[in-house]
Amino acid sequence: MKRPQDCSTMADIRAGIDAVDAELVRLFAERARYIDRAVEVKARVNLPARISSRVEEVVANVRAHAEAEGLPPDLVEKLWRRLIDWSIAREETVLGKDDPE
Numbered sequence: 492m493k494r495p496q497d498c499s500t501m502a503d504i505r506a507g508i509d510a511v512d513a514e515l516v517r518l519f520a521e522r523a524r525y526i527d528r529a530v531e532v533k534a535r536v537n538l539p540a541r542i543s544s545r546v547e548e549v550v551a552n553v554r555a556h557a558e559a560e561g562l563p564p565d566l567v568e569k570l571w572r573r574l575i576d577w578s579i580a581r582e583e584t585v586l587g588k589d590d591p592e
Contacts, residue, residue: 495507526581530581533582534585539588541588549571553567
């Protein structure tokens with residue numbers, strides 16, 4: 492895969508975007524496996540799916556990463572909150588709904 496600055500045709504650019512998209516999907520799948528493991532651990536130690544302080548910690552982390560990469564933090568936060576909501580919903584199918592904080 493060519494680096495963005497080395498692309499000279501739309502075919503090069505599209506190939507790069509397609510490769511990045513495939514990698515993103517792979518990474519989202521890996522993240523989901525961590526979520527599934529979290530369900531097992533949370534069930535064992537009696538933690539709920541949603542832990543608000545952790546949600547805000549994750550959001551702060553991705554905002555910082557976005558800023559470091561030159562992306563708009565508000566947009567990345569919006570995307571991540573959707574991802575977090577999906578992750579929590581995935582956990583809640585096993586753990587049920589509850590927020591102790």
